[in-house]
């Protein structure tokens with residue numbers, strides 16, 4: 001044993017004292033340990049992004065870090081982030097090759113729109129989705145988003161009224177069900193009963209996946225740990241197959257039977273099925289995965305609504321201003337619609353402030369060729385972390401960044417203004433496709449909830465920084481019906 005320890009010590013001493021290679025122009029960074037690289041440095045903070053910010057103070061705004069055996073580079077300021085995402089977006093169109101990502105998408109992460117490498121297929125998939133997932137504010141499609149959002153929020157209110165308001169309420173499953181129905185109604189022209197056990201199960205599974213995707217695991221960078229994660233990986237594969245069964249049985253089969261190629265597509269599902277027949281580069285798997293991917297977007301919105309509630313109810317003055325704003329527009333006599341949004345800048349600003357403080361991480365990108373950032377060499381295959389956390393909470397970018405202040409997104413004349421460096425949905429060719437749906441459905445749900453209920457915390461509402469997800473089983477809230 002002693003011999004082994006002495007041997008290991010020798011290896012470590014050699015490792016840390018051997019001269020560094022001088023023949024490269026790689027960004028500077030901490031010297032990696034054997035096997036784990038610099039993974040231990042990330043564990044010293046609540047979120048890896050805080051570690052990136054503190055390392056950038058030592059090594060500069062672009063630095064290298066080895067995680068396990070993966071070569072990574074972290075980019076920390078807005079100008080360099082634009083270089084990665086926009087100017088050289090074409091060089092950084094890949095995604096990391098984590099085993100978990102493959103497990104979640106039928107064994108191949110390229111089935112996923114968010115986790116695939118850039119390709120002509122991805123371009124086609126994004127373009128099919130654009131009309132439905134990024135509708136223009138003046139389009140008929142946007143009117144449809146509004147109609148669906150309003151219809152589903154009314155159903156949600158009926159369900160909510162059945163609850164016992166003398167007790168704290170577990171709101172998340174209901175919010176997720178409402179979001180899921182907004183998505184299935186909008187994209188597939190169908191919705192489900194809140195008591196439907198298959199629907200409840202699939203909504204829960206989507207939420208488990210959303211939470212999962214927002215976690216980091218050592219196995220992502222240390223694939224030899226896989227045997228320890230065997231059970232976990234099997235669970236991920238089974239989630240994916242449960243969702244597939246539901247979508248085929250309860251949505252696609254019926255849709256295919258009633259599809260009429262001579263009429264314009266009724267919805268996103270029709271559009272996908274029609275493309276399948278017209279585009280030889282698309283196959284059945286592509287279509288199903290694309291639909292699953294987009295339907296799964298509802299979990300992101302449900303989680304954002306929960307996080308917004310958690311942020312807002314801690315600040316009574318914010319709740320009051322939102323309620324005053326909603327009532328000044330609807331008079332409390334009707335439910336809010338998307339067309340009220342322009343008259344409710346404070347409420348919209350509150351959603352932006354939540355996105356800022358929650359600071360959703362940008363999915364890591366990967367260099368698909370040898371290239372440069374800020375004059376440094378970046379080798380093909382390098383994983384690029386965009387430190388969006390720094391853009392959201394850095395003192396160089398915000399006044400009192402630690403405070404929850406929706407008014408920072410309002411101009412002196414009361415209009416919503418967003419600084420250019422605020423990019424919660426990223427920017428460039430891989431920017432989020434679902435952002436209009438996020439802004440629309442979260443607005444309808446939140447304004448309706450605050451118009452109809454007084455909402456207070458029922459427990460400590462601590463949120464994890466740098467994370468736009470809350471665990472599937474999370475906090476309860478105290479709701480009191482208003483003016484009834």
Ligand code: HEM
Nearest residue numbers: 113114297300304360362363425426430431432433434438
């Ligand atoms: C709180 C809600 C959401 C936030 C904060 C968010 C944020 C993001 C971010 C930061 C990215 C990464 C962009 C990049 O890598 O540069 C992304 C990608 C993506 N998002 Fe969202 N998103 C949200 C909801 C949604 C929804 C509801 C949908 C679908 C309807 C959606 C669809 C996508 C897709 C398909 C991509 C991948 C695009 C690509 O890689 O080409 N997102 N999102």
